[in-house]
Amino acid sequence: MAVSKSSVPALDAANADPDEPPFYIEGLAESLRLIAGTKYDFPRDLIGHGRYPPNPQWPNGAKIAVSFVINYEEGAERSVLNGDPQSESALHEQSGDRPGRIGERAINVESDYEYGSRVGIWRMLNLFEAHGMPITCYAVGQALEKNPAVPKALQSGGHEIASHAYRWLDFHSMSPELEKEYILRQLESVKEITGEYPGGWYYGRLSPRSRALVWEAYKEQGIPLLWESDSYCDDLPYWVDVPAEKDEARPEGMLMIPYAYDNNDLKFHSTTGTFSPEAFYEYLKSAFDVLLAEGYAGTPKMMTIGLHCRIIGKAGRFGALKKFVEYLSSRPQGEVWVTRRKDIAEHWREKYPYQKGRR
Numbered sequence: 001m002a003v004s005k006s007s008v009p010a011l012d013a014a015n016a017d018p019d020e021p022p023f024y025i026e027g028l029a030e031s032l033r034l035i036a037g038t039k040y041d042f043p044r045d046l047i048g049h050g051r052y053p054p055n056p057q058w059p060n061g062a063k064i065a066v067s068f069v070i071n072y073e074e075g076a077e078r079s080v081l082n083g084d085p086q087s088e089s090a091l092h093e094q095s096g097d098r099p100g101r102i103g104e105r106a107i108n109v110e111s112d113y114e115y116g117s118r119v120g121i122w123r124m125l126n127l128f129e130a131h132g133m134p135i136t137c138y139a140v141g142q143a144l145e146k147n148p149a150v151p152k153a154l155q156s157g158g159h160e161i162a163s164h165a166y167r168w169l170d171f172h173s174m175s176p177e178l179e180k181e182y183i184l185r186q187l188e189s190v191k192e193i194t195g196e197y198p199g200g201w202y203y204g205r206l207s208p209r210s211r212a213l214v215w216e217a218y219k220e221q222g223i224p225l226l227w228e229s230d231s232y233c234d235d236l237p238y239w240v241d242v243p244a245e246k247d248e249a250r251p252e253g254m255l256m257i258p259y260a261y262d263n264n265d266l267k268f269h270s271t272t273g274t275f276s277p278e279a280f281y282e283y284l285k286s287a288f289d290v291l292l293a294e295g296y297a298g299t300p301k302m303m304t305i306g307l308h309c310r311i312i313g314k315a316g317r318f319g320a321l322k323k324f325v326e327y328l329s330s331r332p333q334g335e336v337w338v339t340r341r342k343d344i345a346e347h348w349r350e351k352y353p354y355q356k357g358r359r
Contacts, residue, residue, distance in 0.1 A: 045359070048359065053235075055299060056351065065344055066258075067136060075117060075146040076167050120308075138355060144190070151194055163202070164203070200345065227344075236301060237352075238359045241253055241254075242254050259304055264309050302344060
């Protein structure tokens with residue numbers, strides 16, 4: 001079922017007042033009360049696969065699955081040009097020193113983001129395609145709309161275009177009604193640009209209601225949700241029960257493909273990381289080597305590397321990514337499965353189909 005344009009109003013961040021308290025917060029107890037027992041109430045799981053995780057049986061006996069993710073956000077960040085009350089303040093070269101400009105453009109920030117869409121994305125795609133490595137793109141709908149050459153290149157290169165929401169915003173304090181409209185707009189946008197709906201979804205800056213709203217929007221539109229990645233809690237995919245399906249005779253569950261903040265170039269702009277390029281390479285290699293050894297010991301895992309066009313795409317940092325890609329290419333044939341997240345999801349669904357109440 002297609003998403004009707006008439007059902008999705010024109011959206012901009014001006015609809016959400018950043019100075020107005022979130023609609024559901026009247027104290028902690030009240031916020032918990034409004035979520036508990038509802039369709040939004042996905043319980044925590046501190047147990048996971050446990051000490052003896054399942055063997056994913058990666059194709060051709062691979063000992064590790066590696067997923068490179070490019071976050072494509074440029075042009076969809078906060079800007080008064082996009083109807084936002086302020087300029088962007090996150091994940092740019094001076095983000096620790098320069099708060100967002102209220103009611104004004106920040107030309108330097110805009111220009112830094114533009115580097116990612118003008119230069120960084122092509123530098124990365126050239127690298128991955130030269131080594132025959134397909135990637136997943138966490139694509140923000142509005143960003144794709146502003147640079148049509150990018151989705152065309154992603155498709156022609158055999159890469160996966162997944163959803164990173166319609167705007168690169170913090171959805172935490174947004175009303176569920178407005179957030180759902182953004183989800184519908186994203187589905188419509190990606191379908192119009194690529195010819196198909198995104199099979200996977202990752203927010204990053206989600207609300208307590210986001211998982212339920214994404215599942216609900218896909219369900220209502222009759223679109224398969226192959227995977228969701230707003231999770232950082234495991235080295236393997238896992239299933240979660242969907243609260244809204246508790247009374248359904250044939251629940252489908254939600255397959256989580258965990259993402260990663262540690263194997264992620266955002267550390268260059270984070271006070272918790274502040275990596276040099278060489279340190280970033282060493283960290284990625286260390287993570288890979290540990291997971292690879294576990295694979296040879298009988299418990300193969302997956303590794304996700306998160307990338308941003310305006311961060312690792314800068315020449316001074318890019319060498320670290322190039323060196324790591326070359327390291328993977330030097331490994332014995334069949335040892336490493338470098339693949340898209342949709343391929344990991346399809347493989348897991350075949351090997352470990354959903355069973356209610358089980359991971």
